[in-house]
Amino acid sequence: MKKTILLLALAAALQFGQASAGEALRVGATPVPHAEILELIKPQLAEQGIDLDIKVFTDYVQPNLQVDQKHLDANYFQTKPYLDNFNAGKGTELVIVEGVHVEPFGGYSSKYQSLDELPEGAAIALPNEGSNSGRALLLLHKAGLLALKDPGNALATPRDIASNPRKFKFRELEAAMLPRVLNQVDLALINTNYALEAKLNPSEDALIIEGSDSPYVNYLVARPDNRDSEAIRKLATALTSPEVKAFIEQKYSGAVVPAF
Structure with missing residues (x-):
């Protein structure tokens, strides 16, 4: 009887461990507003089996280099002109996944x-x-x-x-x-x-x-090899959810404008 109870407890513990351990997704971001927006959706992604690991940077170079070198899975901080210029200058091939917001300059x-x-x-x-x-x-x-x-x-x-x-x-x-x-x-x-x-x-x-019609959208960016992965797609969907739109509009009062 004790042996049976022990085996059931062990099975339950293993099942709980499997359920609670999500797929790690490492994303680089600058502190405001990008990391704040990612923190908002972290619980939502956890419910979908994604453990969002947010790495905060204060520059625009390292987040791209670390995605290219596969130390990060994606980043969220930059515009398309910046990305195009970076790829051309550094020989990288990072790609746009989803547009999230505009920050009028x-x-x-x-x-x-x-x-x-x-x-x-x-x-x-x-x-x-x-x-x-x-x-x-x-x-x-x-x-x-x-x-x-x-x-x-x-x-x-x-x-x-x-x-x-x-x-x-x-x-x-x-x-x-x-x-x-x-x-x-x-x-x-x-x-x-x-x-x-x-x-x-x-x-x-x-x-x-700049006006709210600025073409400088801030994008979620990844690599060609993972841009269509399930985890990246879930992240992109969460970043363009009604919850994020409402958060941006309420918190930043026009300093940040949803692009979706």
Whole structure:
């Protein structure tokens, strides 16, 4: 009798262990809003047998390298222009899985209340990554602060400026550094995830900002060998659920906009 009870207990323990151990899915993300959104869907994925392991990064390079090297299964932080530029420059073949949200890109100042107040020769800080540098310059071009040789060039750099009538001086820095130098320059063009981390409110604090029709969607990205796996598909479905849409709209008040 004792032996039977012991065997039943062992079988139950094994069954419980199998039920509670989900398939691990390692996903890289920047802290805000990407990791916050992933944390929201973690319980939902656990119910589907997916153990979501969120790895937080403060740069835009390592999340891609680690997916390529198979230390991560996917990442969620970047736009298509950035991914295309990264693949071309690094020889990687990462692929888009699903578009999740847009973060309207903005320009901020701790010294001035409007773009008209910017003095001649003002120091303007830009992200130094190709697609983000281009995105910043396109925003300045659209505002009439400068003119680009090719306004359709998503990878424009300061060398592609055709006209700079107010003699602005440009500093190109790593995107994560831009909020930290805000008091050292006259205007800084900052990615919204870093602006939010620095407690800036894009809809209130930005002197210039993209509209909600921005084409710079933030994507879930994986490799060709796993993009269609069941775990990645479940993650993509969860990221585009009504719950995530409501969370984005309520938490970020227009600083982050659902793309689905």
